[in-house]
Amino acid sequence: MPEASVLLANTIYGLLYGSILGIVASGLSIIWGVMKVVNLSHGYWAVVGAYVTIVLYKYVQPSIDPLLSPYIAFALGAILGGLFYYAALHLVIGKVETMTLKAEMSSLLSTFGFGIAIYGFMFFLIGRGYVGQFESIDWTLGNPPSIEVSGIAVRKAQIAAAGMATLIIILVDQFLRKTVLGMAISAVAQDSRAVSLVGINPIRIKLATTVISTGLALMAGALFTVAYPSGINPDLEAKLAPLSFVIVVLGGLGSVIGSYVGGIIIGLTYMLTLGITGSDPIALAVTFIMLIVVLVVKPTGLFGR
Amino acid sequence: MAIVYSKAVPLGLAGFFALGGILLYLGLISAGTATYMIDLMYYVGIALAMAIIMSYTGYVSFGHTVFFGIGAFITSLIMGVVYGEALKQGANPYPYFIMGTLLGMAIAAGLAAGVGLVVLKLRGAFFAIATIGLDYTVLNLVKLYEGGFGGGEIHFFVSQSTEEKYVVFFLAFLVTLGIAYYMRISRIGYGLMAIREDEDAAEAAGVDTFRYKILAFTVSAMIAGLWGGVIAWRDAGMVAESSFSLLNSVYMIVMNTIGGLGTFVGPIIGAFIFYPLYRELLTSIPQVALLPMGILVIAIVSLVPEGVAGVLRRWVSQLRRYVY
Numbered sequence: 182m183p184e185a186s187v188l189l190a191n192t193i194y195g196l197l198y199g200s201i202l203g204i205v206a207s208g209l210s211i212i213w214g215v216m217k218v219v220n221l222s223h224g225y226w227a228v229v230g231a232y233v234t235i236v237l238y239k240y241v242q243p244s245i246d247p248l249l250s251p252y253i254a255f256a257l258g259a260i261l262g263g264l265f266y267y268a269a270l271h272l273v274i275g276k277v278e279t280m281t282l283k284a285e286m287s288s289l290l291s292t293f294g295f296g297i298a299i300y301g302f303m304f305f306l307i308g309r310g311y312v313g314q315f316e317s318i319d320w321t322l323g324n325p326p327s328i329e330v331s332g333i334a335v336r337k338a339q340i341a342a343a344g345m346a347t348l349i350i351i352l353v354d355q356f357l358r359k360t361v362l363g364m365a366i367s368a369v370a371q372d373s374r375a376v377s378l379v380g381i382n383p384i385r386i387k388l389a390t391t392v393i394s395t396g397l398a399l400m401a402g403a404l405f406t407v408a409y410p411s412g413i414n415p416d417l418e419a420k421l422a423p424l425s426f427v428i429v430v431l432g433g434l435g436s437v438i439g440s441y442v443g444g445i446i447i448g449l450t451y452m453l454t455l456g457i458t459g460s461d462p463i464a465l466a467v468t469f470i471m472l473i474v475v476l477v478v479k480p481t482g483l484f485g486r
Numbered sequence: 487m488a489i490v491y492s493k494a495v496p497l498g499l500a501g502f503f504a505l506g507g508i509l510l511y512l513g514l515i516s517a518g519t520a521t522y523m524i525d526l527m528y529y530v531g532i533a534l535a536m537a538i539i540m541s542y543t544g545y546v547s548f549g550h551t552v553f554f555g556i557g558a559f560i561t562s563l564i565m566g567v568v569y570g571e572a573l574k575q576g577a578n579p580y581p582y583f584i585m586g587t588l589l590g591m592a593i594a595a596g597l598a599a600g601v602g603l604v605v606l607k608l609r610g611a612f613f614a615i616a617t618i619g620l621d622y623t624v625l626n627l628v629k630l631y632e633g634g635f636g637g638g639e640i641h642f643f644v645s646q647s648t649e650e651k652y653v654v655f656f657l658a659f660l661v662t663l664g665i666a667y668y669m670r671i672s673r674i675g676y677g678l679m680a681i682r683e684d685e686d687a688a689e690a691a692g693v694d695t696f697r698y699k700i701l702a703f704t705v706s707a708m709i710a711g712l713w714g715g716v717i718a719w720r721d722a723g724m725v726a727e728s729s730f731s732l733l734n735s736v737y738m739i740v741m742n743t744i745g746g747l748g749t750f751v752g753p754i755i756g757a758f759i760f761y762p763l764y765r766e767l768l769t770s771i772p773q774v775a776l777l778p779m780g781i782l783v784i785a786i787v788s789l790v791p792e793g794v795a796g797v798l799r800r801w802v803s804q805l806r807r808y809v810y
Contacts (some may be wrong), residue, residue, distance in 0.1 A: 203709065219611040272788040280683075282678045286546060290743055291787045297736060298780025304773040358755050415773070419732070426615050460628035469626070472619040476612055477604055 190333045191456035197335070197343045199448020201401070201408050203441035204346040206358070206428035208397030214435020214485075215370040215390045218270065218288045218364065222296030223398055224422025226261070228406065229299065230254040230402025231413045235316045247320055247338075247407045254403035255396040262395025267389050269295040275384055278374045280469055286311050296418075297465060303415045317411035326353040344407035350441045353397070357437065370435050424451075427472040433485025442483060447471070492807045495751050496667045500660060503527055507652050517648045522765075524651055527659040527742065528713060530757040535709035536738035537568040537753040539668045541700045542675060544682030544747070545606070548735050549617030551596040553707035555730035557714025559628055559640075560590030562724045566642030568631060579644045579719075580633045587715030594711030595626075602703040608697065618732070625730035638726025644719065650700025651720055658716050662709050669705060670750040670810070678702055682748060737764075741777055744786055751809045755794050 202395050209223040233254045237245035245253070251339055266283075269291040277284045307314045322338040357363040368376050369386045407423070428447050432439025447468055455464040475482065509515045524688055528613035532554070541548050564586030567575060573579055605616040629638035646654075677698045680684045680688035689695045718724045736759065747755025760779075790797060798809045 217698050269788075282544075282610050286544070287787050287791060289611050290739070291784045294780040294783030294787065295741070295774040296780065298778075298784070301774050301777030301780060304771050305777055307772045308774060310768070331688070399658060400663055403692060419614065423618060426618070440749065451700075460630065462629040466623050466626040469619040469623040473623075476616050476619075480608075480612065 186202070186332060187456050188453070191332060191452040193333055193335060193445075195450075195452030196445060197201075197339045197408065198452060199442070199445035200343040200346045200441065201405055202421075202424055202428060202448050203359035203444020204350055204397070204404060205401040206396040206432070206444055206452065207350060207426040207440040208401065208426050208436040210429045210432065210435060210437060210440040211353075211366075211397070212390055212394035213429060214433075216270075216274065216288075216387055217285060218274065218283070218292060220271070221247060221289060221293040221422075221427060222265070222269075222299060222392070222465035223292075223394075224418035225296045225299040225415075226258065226398035227394055227402035227405065227421050227425075228303070228413075228417050230399030230403075230405045231417060232303075232312060232316065233257060233319055233399060234403045234406035234410075235413055236312065238318050239316070241310075247318070247403075248322070248345075249259060251349075251400045251403040251407065255400040256468055258396035258399030259392045262392040263388065263401070265295060265395055275387065278377075278383075285397060300415055300418065300443055307415075314414055316413045319374075319405070322409055327368075334410075338410070339408045342404045345407075346404055347441070349397075349400070350437050353393075354437045362382040362389060362485070366393075367435075418435075423472075424468060427468055427475070429482075430472060430475050430480065431482050433482030436482075439484030447458060473484060491671055494808050495754070496663055497660050499530075500663060501666050503656055503659060510649060510652055513745055520652055524655045526656045526757070526761050529737070529761045530754055531655075531659050531662045531742040531756040532712050532734070532738050532799055533753040533760075534662050534712065535706055535713065536735075536742055537750070538666060538669050538706040540700050540707070541737070541745075541747045541749060541753050542670060542678040542682065543670060543699060544685075545699065545703070546610075546614045546739065547703070547706070548614045548732070548739070549621030550706070550710055551590045551730055551732060552617070552621040553598060553627065553710035554714040554734055555621075555624065555724075555726070556594045556730040557587065557590035557596065557711030557716075558718040558724040559631075559714075559726070560593055560711075561715035561718040562640035562642065564589065565644065565719070566723060570617075570642050574643045575625070582683065583644075583715070583719050586680065587712060587719070591708045591711040591730075595708040596672075596712070598704045598707030599700060602700045606699045607705060621730055621735075625726055628726045628730065629645070639724070641723035644722045645699060647721065653774075654716060658712055661712065664781065665705060665709060666752065669702070670674040674698065674701065674765035675750075679748065717739035719725070719800055723742045736776070738760070738778075743783055744793055746795030746797075748792075749795040749799075749810055752793050752795035 205227050209220055212218050212220045215336045221465060237250050237253065238247050264299055267339050271286045271289050274284050306312055311368035322341055329335045357367055365376065365381050365386055366389060407477040424447055429440050429441055431446060433445030451468055454467045457459060458464065488787055503523060509521045536550055539545050565582045570584045601620055603650050606615055621719050631638055633640045635641055654685065677693045680693050681698060684693055714729065739754035741760045742753045742760055745754065746752030764775055767778060786793060795809050
């Protein structure tokens with residue numbers, strides 16, 4: 182059993198990592214909970230967002246502070262989300278009132294197609310030399326860049342990113358609960374036919390949901406780079422997407438608070454297992470076993486409807 | 487039964503590749519062409535493996551590559567670790583290859599049956615995600631194996647001539663084709679298709695859906711395991727990241743989707759469209775090919791969901807005897 186300082190370190194890192202994972206998962210939770218679309222492109226969008234921070238800092242003149250990138254990424258994601266809705270979703274589920282198995286599988290496959298297309302496009306850009314396959318930025322926050330918590334060094338950038346993630350989650354949750362559009366979106370999640378009966382156009386809502394979800398995905402990716410500014414590459418999707426699915430299922434579909442809490446749980450599980458066993462594969466295996474367990478035992482998750 | 491299912495496609499396909507083998511033996515085709523056909527047999531093979539659970543039964547096993555990976559891993563363990571020394575000294579590799587592959591197939595089938603008991607209770611997308619979780623779990627467990635090459639990597643000594651590769655791939659292909667064909671035209675196939683169309687109605691009509699699903703998943707996994715073993719033999723080893731890579735599943739799904747779900751011929755057509763296209767698009771960076779592939783998948787799912795086979799059946803009714 183490792184000593185207390187290692188456990189403390191991994192707990193702190195787990196909380197920070199978990200909040201980032203939580204916001205990455207939140208976009209997926211929304212689109213899945215509201216539209217019943219299992220968006221297999223979600224992870225790829227997050228990676229796009231991660232690259233946004235890199236590109237804005239490294240390749241754009243004047244250089245843009247990574248702390249601003251998440252907001253630019255959100256705006257970009259919102260626009261791309263509109264495109265994504267019409268390209269991959271509208272024809273498949275636009276007019277569908279209740280999701281049948283066929284519609285669900287079709288949207289699964291079409292979002293999957295879009296996802297691998299994004300992945301291929303990234304490598305296309307890499308091949309042409311627009312970005313590197315492995316990108317890092319030599320940016321730090323603060324001088325000195327770390328603070329000491331009970332003898333554990335924690336980078337300020339990570340804290341900033343985690344803090345921003347937490348605030349944004351709260352904001353999005355408030356949006357979904359208190360604003361007219363937000364409530365309409367939540368309503369569609371419950372009964373889309375009833376929504377159209379009271380005069381709200383479900384297609385508009387689906388579009389809005391996709392826009393917000395994609396915006397969040399890119400924003401979360403950008404925040405990821407703020408916290409972990411090295412080693413950004415297209416295969417990061419393989420790290421983020423599967424964990425996002427675990428987190429959404431754990432937290433409950435459609436709940437951003439659920440995603441956040443789920444993210445924290447998974448982040449802690451991963452980091453502590455890593456700290457105790459010292460093995461990255463075991464830590465990952467444990468989180469994926471959790472996915473299967475949750476799917477079978479309580480598929481609605483902690484905060485799910 | 488009003489519709490007679492012509493055996494033309496499976497026999498023609500077997501004949502086509504048999505002809506290729508004969509031409510190779512006679513020296514009438516180059517090694518390059520033969521290798522192209524060998525790869526094509528592999529892609530049709532894995533398309534058919536996936537077809538049993540996806541095209542016939544309607545369950546999209548996104549993590550299906552896990553069974554391929556298990557086949558590769560077990561075969562590599564047998565040939566590289568257990569009998570590695572013997573092979574280095576020049577022993578005949580075939581007994582070990584067969585042993586490894588059969589064991590790999592059995593373990594893949596066993597895993598499918600075991601996990602299937604649990605995950606086949608899940609609908610649609612949840613099943614798909616659970617299989618992804620399974621793949622990542624097994625990938626990470628395999629990566630714990632340290633064989634001296636790094637986590638989850640095994641290499642061993644074997645080499646084959648193009649002719650040998652052709653024969654082995656052809657045999658694996660025949661087994662795959664035969665099993666997939668039988669699953670389709672037999673009573674099991676009717677049951678699976680009924681599950682695909684409407685699982686609740688099938689259950690109500692008396693189809694033991696759970697048993698059929700387990701059977702389909704197990705057989706499908708077993709064939710994936712077979713190809714895993716074959717590829718490990720050809721490549722003289724395996725790398726976990728590659729053998730368990732979801733890219734393999736991507737190809738299987740793309741071929742099934744393009745070709746047309748709910749048919750036997752569809753995935754075969756899908757493979758014949760996918761592979762040449764994939765080779766054409768292949769540049770120094772193989773992942774770039776996924777961009778047009780992804781767009782193609784979206785186009786098919788949105789505009790032509792029944793796939794090429796479905797279109798053929800709909801427009802040319804005379805083809806229904808052949809395209810099923």
